[in-house]
Amino acid sequence: MTEDSFAEMDFSGALQRLGELDPIEAVAKAKEQLETLDNVTVNIAVTGETGAGKSAFVNAFRGLNDDDEKSAPTGITETTMAVTMYTHPTKSNVRLWDLPGIGMPNLNANKYLKDVKFETYDLFIIISSVRFKENDVLLAKEIKKKQKHFYFVRTKIDNDIHSSAKNRNFNEQQVLCAIREDCQRNLKDVGNPKVFLISSYDLGMYDFQNLVDTLELDLSEHKRFALVQSLPVCSLAMLEKKKESMEKFIWLAALASGVATYIPVPFVSVAIDKAVLVAFLISCHYTLGLSENSLIKLSERVNKPVSQLKSAIKSPFALAVASKLSVPSCTSKAKPLKSLDELLDSKRLVEGLHGAAVGFTSAYKALSGGLNEMIDDMKEVLHVAGLD
Numbered sequence: 600m601t602e603d604s605f606a607e608m609d610f611s612g613a614l615q616r617l618g619e620l621d622p623i624e625a626v627a628k629a630k631e632q633l634e635t636l637d638n639v640t641v642n643i644a645v646t647g648e649t650g651a652g653k654s655a656f657v658n659a660f661r662g663l664n665d666d667d668e669k670s671a672p673t674g675i676t677e678t679t680m681a682v683t684m685y686t687h688p689t690k691s692n693v694r695l696w697d698l699p700g701i702g703m704p705n706l707n708a709n710k711y712l713k714d715v716k717f718e719t720y721d722l723f724i725i726i727s728s729v730r731f732k733e734n735d736v737l738l739a740k741e742i743k744k745k746q747k748h749f750y751f752v753r754t755k756i757d758n759d760i761h762s763s764a765k766n767r768n769f770n771e772q773q774v775l776c777a778i779r780e781d782c783q784r785n786l787k788d789v790g791n792p793k794v795f796l797i798s799s800y801d802l803g804m805y806d807f808q809n810l811v812d813t814l815e816l817d818l819s820e821h822k823r824f825a826l827v828q829s830l831p832v833c834s835l836a837m838l839e840k841k842k843e844s845m846e847k848f849i850w851l852a853a854l855a856s857g858v859a860t861y862i863p864v865p866f867v868s869v870a871i872d873k874a875v876l877v878a879f880l881i882s883c884h885y886t887l888g889l890s891e892n893s894l895i896k897l898s899e900r901v902n903k904p905v906s907q908l909k910s911a912i913k914s915p916f917a918l919a920v921a922s923k924l925s926v927p928s929c930t931s932k933a934k935p936l937k938s939l940d941e942l943l944d945s946k947r948l949v950e951g952l953h954g955a956a957v958g959f960t961s962a963y964k965a966l967s968g969g970l971n972e973m974i975d976d977m978k979e980v981l982h983v984a985g986l987d
């Protein structure tokens with residue numbers, strides 16, 4: 600796909616974008632593209648010294664807390680001894696690979712990369728919790744030789760800020776600047792790369808968003824979409840990023856909802872299949888962090904009762920999707936007035952190009968309206984969580 604977006608397009612614009620004038624062919628192409636989007640895989644390798652915080656980063660990236668059942672084990676003693684793959688809880692095509700620590704002196708970077716099967720990964724994240732050392736530099740150089748991308752992440756920044764805050768002249772920006780400069784000094788042999796400062800226990804702070812923006816630049820559009828879909832909603836900026844990413848594909852989902860029933864050339868006869876629209880909205884619901892599990896994780900992270908977060912969810916679409924997924928509501932007021940099927944009352948046969956335009960446009964509007972309602976609800980959830 601080209602970089603221009605489906606968002607803001609009308610029916611004929613969407614058809615043209617797909618290189619079709621025939622809605623039936625466009626439906627087939629849209630279905631194919633949605634399938635490709637679902638099947639694309641993103642493989643992210645996380646490496647660095649023993650104890651640097653690799654496993655905690657893997658968990659945070661997957662929106663999990665360290666003590667979740669499906670989390671990578673973390674701890675103060677050496678924990679990760681073998682390459683382990685962790686899939687995203689709801690998007691299994693996004694995989695985080697927790698690599699063993701590069702603790703030993705004089706790392707043979709070439710051998711390490713061969714041992715961990717470097718060709719598997721789209722990109723490498725090299726993590727340090729203090730300063731980057733010779734091994735990190737050796738590894739980055741070898742990754743570069745193998746024509747893969749790497750990114751330096753300095754983690755546990757919350758610890759640094761916490762201990763510096765005791766100083767009388769504490770200034771957070773100065774502390775961050777000093778850490779960044781110190782890291783960059785040790786990495787000058789790799790050509791002054793950017794260093795992203797993060798805390799795995801608070802992705803909404805520091806440079807996590809910047810890291811995501813940078814990772815995206817080196818990924819294809821499909822991989823970028825999968826990555827952004829999978830990230831936990833830790834801030835308004837992340838929610839905005841997800842919104843932009845999903846808006847690009849509303850036309851694709853609207854067109855893919857068409858079912859060719861009868862094609863008496865030159866007429867066009869299609870029906871709108873509600874199941875495709877429902878699937879798109881359910882996937883938005885998960886991506887936006889409105890699912891039961893995501894809300895529970897968020898409530899644990901911000902230490903607020905999940906019922907308080909749920910009380911911010913009021914829109915007809917969000918409540919209807921939750922009800923479809925059988926998520927219990929917390930307040931009697933939060934019962935959906937209409938079911939998702941009723942909200943998507945668009946299963947109709949549309950005939951002729953004009954009819955198709957009306958049918959697909961109404962499917963587009965229903966999806967767009969549903970997405971916007973859920974985004975507004977998630978904004979409220981972030982507000983209640985104190986993350987706006």
Ligand SMILES: Nc1nc2c(ncn2[C@@H]2O[C@H](COP(=O)(O)OP(=O)(O)OP(=O)(O)O)[C@@H](O)[C@H]2O)c(=O)[nH]1
Nearest residue numbers: 649650651652653654655673674677678679700799
């Ligand atoms: N405060 C704080 N602690 C962190 C952070 N990331 C990791 N830790 C802690 O640092 C310790 C080591 O983290 P792990 O994620 O297990 O480190 P690792 O790199 O996977 O370690 P090995 O598997 O042994 O190589 C754990 O006690 C974590 O709780 C962070 O961002 N902030």
Ligand SMILES: [Mg+2]
Nearest residue numbers: 653654678679
């Ligand atoms: Mg580990």
